[in-house]
Amino acid sequence: xxxxxxxxxxxxxVLAVFCFSAVRYVIAGSQRRTFRFPIIGSEEIACEVRYxxxxxVQGTLSMYVDELLLGPQTQRARPVFSNGTKNIFCxxxxxxxxVGLSKEVLYEEPEAARIKEGIALFRENIRRNFxxxxxxxxxxxxxxxxxx
Numbered sequence: 657x658x659x660x661x662x663x664x665x666x667x668x669x670v671l672a673v674f675c676f677s678a679v680r681y682v683i684a685g686s687q688r689r690t691f692r693f694p695i696i697g698s699e700e701i702a703c704e705v706r707y708x709x710x711x712x713v714q715g716t717l718s719m720y721v722d723e724l725l726l727g728p729q730t731q732r733a734r735p736v737f738s739n740g741t742k743n744i745f746c747x748x749x750x751x752x753x754x755v756g757l758s759k760e761v762l763y764e765e766p767e768a769a770r771i772k773e774g775i776a777l778f779r780e781n782i783r784r785n786f787x788x789x790x791x792x793x794x795x796x797x798x799x800x801x802x803x804x
Contacts, residue, residue, distance in 0.1 A: 686710060689720060689785050692777060693733035694769045701777075702733040717786060718746040721755060724781055736777050737761045738768040744795075751790040753782060759797035775801065 686707040693702050706729075712719040721743045727735035737757070744756035764770065769777060779792050794801040 687716070689723075690781075691724060691728070692781055692784070693728040693730065693736060694773065694777065696732050696734050696767075702728060702730045704728060704730055704733075715746070717748055717753060717782075717789075718743065720782070720785060721746050724778065725757075735768045736774045736781075737771075738763045738765040748789065751788060752793055753786070753789045753791070754793045754795070756795040756798070761796050 687710055689706055689708050691704045691706060693704065694700075695702050706723060708716075708719055708723065710716075714722070724736060725741050725743055727733075727739075738760055740758070740760040740763075742758040742760070744758055746753070746755050748754070761771065761774070768774065775794065778794070782789055782792055
């Protein structure tokens with residue numbers, strides 16, 4: 657018979673903790689999402705990683721849009737749209753995502769991205785994180801926004 661050493665016990669404990677963590681992550685974990693925001697005073701883009709719940713009450717896409725509208729956590733980054741912009745509606749039919757934003761998007765603030773740049777970055781963020789979305793129908797204050 658082999659003698660069980662201290663190293664065997666430690667290895668078994670590490671393996672058990674790893675298995676427990678993996679199972680917990682798969683069952684009730686969170687999803688890794690990336691957010692891209694413009695950097696103040698440059699043309700560069702800051703990328704943030706946030707972990708969002710797997711099954712939020714309002715839906716995964718709607719929660720992502722809400723988080724995107726809240727703005728960056730990075731200190732030097734600017735929000736995609738002006739402060740106070742709200743998600744009025746957000747739903748998906750087939751491969752088309754319908755998003756309605758409040759009229760605060762139209763207010764240009766120096767600390768926020770320009771409207772065209774913000775819309776392009778908004779669409780890019782959605783496409784990078786949700787591969788099933790092929791088209792984004794964006795509405796601002798109830799009016800459809802054409803692709804630019």
